[in-house]
Amino acid sequence: LAKTTQPISMDSYEGQEVNITCSHNNIATNDYITWYQQFPSQGPRFIIQGYKTKVTNEVASLFIPADRKSSTLSLPRVSLSDTAVYYCLVVPSSNTGKLIFGQGTTLQVKP
């Protein structure tokens, strides 16, 4: 499974757009990029997944350049409730579900 590298922490203010970048230099052809969010004392929650270019849902956008060696999770207009740990994972499409979590990025949103 490809290793991922993310910033350990980020600070932001309410209403701002937050972009969290993840490096995955060893991503394989059949790998997907998936992001999870985790609040304290809760299980992670799936945010978004993509393979290439751009994916958008009601929560976030995911930007993946052509070489797929990195990806950027974009959270529009964050609020205090977006304070959480965000994990970037690279997962093979054939994977049975086994996920290996990296250190994640702790996002602190300030008023």
Next chain:
Amino acid sequence: GAVVSQHPSWVICKSGTSVKIECRSLDFQATTMFWYRQFPKQSLMLMATSNEGSKATYEQGVEKDKFLINHASLTLSTLTVTSAHPEDSSFYICSARDLAGEVNEQFFGPGTRLTVL
């Protein structure tokens, strides 16, 4: 989205006792479930893969005789921490994959906080 539940949400036990944690997929069937452990301020660490009807697959360094996993049905996996000690105190989280859902979309339980005195 699919729902995974865990029971109990928290448990306190004495050193040397065993604790069972249940993980259920409420609205889908899961032939495979996963157990993670998370210490404070750390990431999730995969402990084992729970396979319905067969033995669990443990990650390197995880003692299979200490962390007993049973996956007796398509909606239930249990993790038993045997002879628990204070160093086993942690947040235990299970997950399952809905095969009918998005590729690799995992659903996680709310976690179980284990405190061993």
